[in-house]
Amino acid sequence: MISEWQNHKTQLRGYVSQRIDDDSAVDDILQEVYIKASGNLHQLKSRGSLKSWLYRIAHNTIMDFYRERQQFESLPDDLMAEELDTGKEAREELAQCLGPLIDELPEKYAKPLRLAELEGISQQRIAEQLGLSLSGAKSRIQRGRVKFRQQMMACCDFEVGQGGITGYTPKDAKHRKKCKSP
Numbered sequence: 001m002i003s004e005w006q007n008h009k010t011q012l013r014g015y016v017s018q019r020i021d022d023d024s025a026v027d028d029i030l031q032e033v034y035i036k037a038s039g040n041l042h043q044l045k046s047r048g049s050l051k052s053w054l055y056r057i058a059h060n061t062i063m064d065f066y067r068e069r070q071q072f073e074s075l076p077d078d079l080m081a082e083e084l085d086t087g088k089e090a091r092e093e094l095a096q097c098l099g100p101l102i103d104e105l106p107e108k109y110a111k112p113l114r115l116a117e118l119e120g121i122s123q124q125r126i127a128e129q130l131g132l133s134l135s136g137a138k139s140r141i142q143r144g145r146v147k148f149r150q151q152m153m154a155c156c157d158f159e160v161g162q163g164g165i166t167g168y169t170p171k172d173a174k175h176r177k178k179c180k181s182p
Contacts, residue, residue: 005034005037008050008051008054009030012030012033012054012055012058013026013030015055015058016029016030016033016058016062019062020062020065025065029058029061029062029065030058032061033054033057033058033061036057036061037053037054037057098118099118101148101151101152101155102114102117102118102144102148104151105144105147105148105151106147108140109140109143109144109147109148110144111130112126112130112132112137112140112141112144113140113141113144113145113148115129116141117145123137123138123141124137126141154171155170155171156168156169156170156171157169157171
C-alpha cells in the first residue's frame with residue numbers, strides 16, 4: 001500500500017489543495033485519506049480501481065472537513081427555556097383531556113391503561129389486580145394505547161417539538177369543550 005500511496009500522493013495533494021484553501025488542512029486531509037485507505041483496504045475490489053477509490057475517499061474527507069467547519073449562528077440561551085415552558089402548558093392542558101378520552105374506551109382497555117399510564121402501576125400488579133395473566137394485561141394495555149392514540153388523533157391536531165407535544169387544537173366542539181382549549 002505504501003508504494004502505491006506514494007504514486008498517487010502528489011496527484012491527491014493537488015486534488016485536495018484545489019478544493020481546500022488552508023495548506024495545513026491539506027496535509028491533515030491527506031493523512032486522513034491515507035489512514036482511511038489503509039484501514040479499509042480489504043474493501044477494495046481490485047487493485048486497478050485503487051486510484052478512483054482513493055479519490056472517492058479524498059472527496060468524502062473534504063466534504064467532512066467542510067461540514068465540521070460550517071459556522072452556525074448561536075441561538076439565545078433562553079430560547080430552549082421558552083419552548084419548554086410553552087410545551088409544559090400544552091401538556092398540562094392536554095392532560096385534562098386524557099381522563100375523558102380514556103373513559104371513552106371500552107372498560108376492558110380503559111381500566112388497565114388508566115392503571116398503567118395515569119397511576120404508574122406495574123403491568124404485573126395490574127394483571128394480579130384484574131385477574132389476568134401477565135401477557136393478557138400487557139396485551140390489553142397495548143391495545144388500549146393503540147385505541148387511545150386513534151382517539152387522540154381523531155380529536156386533536158398536535159404540534160410536536162423537540163420536547164414532545166408543544167401545542168394542540170381540538171378538531172370539534174365536543175373536544176374543545178372538554179379540553180378548554182382556545
